[in-house]
Structures are given as structure tokens and as C-alpha cells.
Amino acid sequence: MTPDGAIATASVRLAAAGVEGPRAESRRLLAHVLGGGRERTLSRGAALTPEQQTQFEALLARRAAREPLAYITGRREFWSLDFAVGPGVLIPRPDSETLVEQALGLNADKAAPLRIADLGTGSGALLIAALSEFPHATGIGFESSPGAFAWAKANAAALMPERVEIRLADWAEAPDAAFDLVLCNPPYIPSADIPTLQPEVRVFEPIAALDGGPDGLAAYRALGQLLPRILKPGGHALVELGLGQDAAIAAMFPGLEILRIAPDLSGVARALVLKKAK
Numbered sequence: 001m002t003p004d005g006a007i008a009t010a011s012v013r014l015a016a017a018g019v020e021g022p023r024a025e026s027r028r029l030l031a032h033v034l035g036g037g038r039e040r041t042l043s044r045g046a047a048l049t050p051e052q053q054t055q056f057e058a059l060l061a062r063r064a065a066r067e068p069l070a071y072i073t074g075r076r077e078f079w080s081l082d083f084a085v086g087p088g089v090l091i092p093r094p095d096s097e098t099l100v101e102q103a104l105g106l107n108a109d110k111a112a113p114l115r116i117a118d119l120g121t122g123s124g125a126l127l128i129a130a131l132s133e134f135p136h137a138t139g140i141g142f143e144s145s146p147g148a149f150a151w152a153k154a155n156a157a158a159l160m161p162e163r164v165e166i167r168l169a170d171w172a173e174a175p176d177a178a179f180d181l182v183l184c185n186p187p188y189i190p191s192a193d194i195p196t197l198q199p200e201v202r203v204f205e206p207i208a209a210l211d212g213g214p215d216g217l218a219a220y221r222a223l224g225q226l227l228p229r230i231l232k233p234g235g236h237a238l239v240e241l242g243l244g245q246d247a248a249i250a251a252m253f254p255g256l257e258i259l260r261i262a263p264d265l266s267g268v269a270r271a272l273v274l275k276k277a278k
């Protein structure tokens with residue numbers, strides 16, 4: 001079968017399974033089978049070998065069962081960095097790049113030796129992306145889930161071994177007055193909404209990365225107590241918000257000044273920007 005024929009057949013199958021963007025997903029899966037970076041030249045490629053066809057069909061079956069593409073390929077790009085991901089860790093989302101953009105806006109001196117913490121680091125995406133912009137900064141990612149911790153360790157070792165420490169620890173164990181910048185994308189989905197999520201998320205991604213308790217705000221209440229303790233005087237915290245959570249959350253950080261709530265590229269209020277007084 002030609003690559004075009006394989007993509008056409010796969011697209012019909014993925015569409016029938018309810019996958020969004022079935023043609024683009026089919027192309028990415030086939031590009032993965034044929035070897036990274038070949039997506040653009042697929043239509044000019046030779047017919048698939050029987051081995052390639054068998055491998056493509058196996059991956060297609062996984063995607064049709066709604067396993068996320070990033071778990072199948074084992075990779076996800078975030079802030080133009082290539083992260084390893086798989087079962088046990090949240091796939092980093094483009095919306096979270098809003099926190100990295102805000103970190104850049106807050107710290108004009110790129111050479112500053114910032115100490116950065118990432119609370120609930122998951123794949124390590126936020127911490128490693130932020131450190132990639134500040135070459136003299138160092139940081140700690142706190143992660144309480146052993147599965148996610150292993151992915152973060154692997155990404156830190158591959159992408160930034162000398163400036164990242166990943167700790168298997170509750171974020172409450174972060175030290176006092178230690179950080180210039182704290183990043184956090186907490187679990188924020190109300191428990192009752194989890195069964196309504198896409199299967200890619202609710203079946204495959206770890207519940208510890210999603211479930212924000214009955215009202216989705218449990219982690220923010222904890223952060224409201226924790227952040228003033230672990231920030232240095234004059235330090236900043238950037239906390240990701242879920243859709244429509246901005247009004248409720250603003251009152252939960254009495255010990256810090258709210259500088260702004262920054263929107264993501266879709267205009268959703270996404271990043272709470274906080275400052276501790278000097």
C-alpha cells in the first residue's frame with residue numbers, strides 16, 4: 001500500500017473511532033513508523049513494506065482505542081523541547097506555555113542565577129522549559145507520583161542534567177524562603193467532571209494529575225498556604241488555572257500580591273501571576 005492509501009484508510013478508521021483530526025493523526029502515526037521527521041515527504045514515499053504495514057496497523061489499533069498519540073510515539077514537544085512521555089505522566093499541554101512566557105516577562109535579566117521550583121513537575125516540562133531560558137538558573141521539580149517522577153528524571157537527564165534536581169516528594173516538603181520563582185500546574189478538574197472528559201484523558205492519563213477534588217480547587221487552597229512560605233522575599237509564583245477558575249482562585253492567596261491573570265493563546269485566563277512582598 002502507498003503512504004497516501006494507508007493514510008486515507010487510517011483516517012476513516014480513526015474518524016469512526018471518534019478521534020479528532022483523524023488525517024493529521026494518521027500522518028503522524030505513519031511518520032513515526034517510517035522514522036521521525038518524514039511527515040512532510042510521506043506522499044512521495046515508496047510503498048510500505050509488509051513490516052511497516054503491520055507496525056502501522058498495530059499503532060493505529062492503539063490510537064483507535066483512544067490511547068493518546070503522545071503515549072504511542074513516546075514524545076511530546078513543549079516549548080520547542082522534545083520530552084519523553086508515556087503512561088503515568090500528564091502529557092504537557094500548549095496552554096501551560098503561558099507560564100513560561102510569564103516567567104520571561106517577570107525576569108528581564110536572563111543571566112540571573114534564579115532558583116526555580118516546579119510543584120507537581122510531571123514530565124518536568126515547565127521546569128526544564130523555564131531553565132532553558134535562564135542559563136544560570138537551577139531548579140527542583142517536586143513530584144509525589146512515582147510514575148511521573150520517573151519520566152521527569154529521564155527528561156532531566158536527557159535535556160538538562162546539570163541544572164535540574166527532581167525529588168520524589170510532596171510539594172509541601174519544599175524548603176522555606178528558597179525560591180525566586182515557583183511554577184505550578186496543579187490538578188484542577190472537579191472530581192465529578194472527570195467521567196465527562198475525552199477517553200484519551202480520563203482512561204489513559206494519571207488521575208493524580210487531573211483530580212482537583214470536589215470543586216477542583218483543593219490544590220489552590222494548599223498552594224495559598226505553601227507559596228508565601230517557600231518564596232524568597234520579592235519572588236514570584238506562576239500558577240496555572242483551569243477554565244473559569246480565575247474568580248474563585250483570586251481570593252485564595254492572601255499572603256501574596258496578584259500582579260495579573262494572563263490569558264493563553266485562546267484568551268482563557270490561564271496563568272495567575274503572584275508576587276511576595278520584599
Ligand SMILES: C[S@@+](CC[C@H](N)C(=O)[O-])C[C@H]1O[C@@H](n2cnc3c(N)ncnc32)[C@H](O)[C@@H]1O
Binds near residue numbers: 142
Ligand atoms: C496537572 S499535572 C502537571 C504536570 C506538569 N507540571 C505539566 O504542566 O505538564 C499535576 C502534577 O502534580 C502532581 N502532584 C499533585 N499533587 C502533588 C503534591 N501534593 N505534591 C507533589 N506533586 C503533586 C501530580 O502527580 C501531577 O504529576
